[in-house]
Amino acid sequence: MFILSKHRGGLELLCDSVKIHNINVDPQHGEKQLTMKNLLSWVRTNVIKERPEMFMKGDSVRPGVLVLVNDADWELSGQLDTVLEEMDNVVFISTLHGG
């Protein structure tokens, strides 16, 4: 499943300053759907190159990191339980810096 993953607000610094990643993730074994929870752990392993603690805390993003799924805050779509579809775009924006 192809997903467009964008890292902004400083998070791109954790992945070699690359802001836009076209990634191909498949649902985990035994699961039919890909959720944000799966995507996060995939991104953490495969996209984030350094200081993963700046990106994640526990199994979710670090508080203060905004997540948009198809241009809407993921709070509206179920956060970690959001089900992703082919070609969805996901944006991560850190707000944990000076305003």
Place this chain on the structure above:
Amino acid sequence: MDKRTKPKGRLCTLCNVNRAALKRPKTLEQLWVYVHSNLLRPQLWVTGECFYTVFEDEIHRVILDNHLFKPGERIAIGASGGKDSTVLAYVMSELNRRHNYGLDLFLLSVDEGITGYRDDSLETYGLPLKVVSYSELYGWTMDEIVKLIGLKNNCTFCGVFRRQALDRGAALLKVDKLVTGHNADDIAETVLLNILRGIYSPNAYRGFAREFIKDLERLRPRAILDIIKSGEDFRISTSTKMPEQGTCERCGYISSQQQYREMRFKKYSELIAHLLVVEQHDELLMRNHESRPPGTTPFPKVNVAHFHQTRRERSPGPSRGHGRGRGRDRDRYFNQGDRLELNNDPQHR
């Protein structure tokens, strides 16, 4: 590649037409706003989007209800180039235009002298811009200060300098008021830091406090406003002397920090030397905290900054030194390098 797929959320609670794109933590309203997923550069806000309507109306109400401005006033907008002050500059000029406040607006920016920090970050939105620089005001750039004291612990300088730089810029612009883009997170953080400051060190907790606030917000969005309310409702003990805003006898600028005022520095380099010691204390307190986190066994180790002489005898007079020492314990630390065992000799108790 970029496909506009439908947001997965439901409809905006205000217009009931467009898909909601965000949930306001303050009210839990789900509102429509057009999100520019390219995020290549800030776009013009599209008026009529529900979030902006709610947001701008609310600010307009606050301005009216609290009589913040009078027609004809000159207002400086503290502008860093970051998100908060950019929103502030936009909202101020938009509301001033829309509701005919009759204000003269100016952008006031501080150049700390940090290479690459805000070199191209300011967009002026057609407002006149005044830049005041650390090098002009104080004869030091942050680059030079960092060269002297290193990458850690230079925030004290930057913060103390910036506050005055804004005052002096405002005076140069002859404005009546200065507005800054501090938001609820910032104020809640300040409330927590003021509590922690009484216990530990002012700077060391900054990062933790912000993260803690964001943690609380996730559990209960109103927590941030609750903290601010708690801060407003603090009962100050009647015997506590509150800091008074005064002016520095030397330069005449605002200073509530009596310890700086009374030292009568003649040069900024003297203030800098003083702040260097403050920073040492700060780092020291943090290291002591790390070697003895709250709830652990008492005093396994302590760190000391600088003592010139080894003192075995307790002097009869009060202990001397900078800052808020730990009172009577101070004389029991010895100058044997950074990490020391506390002298627990019972005869000193």
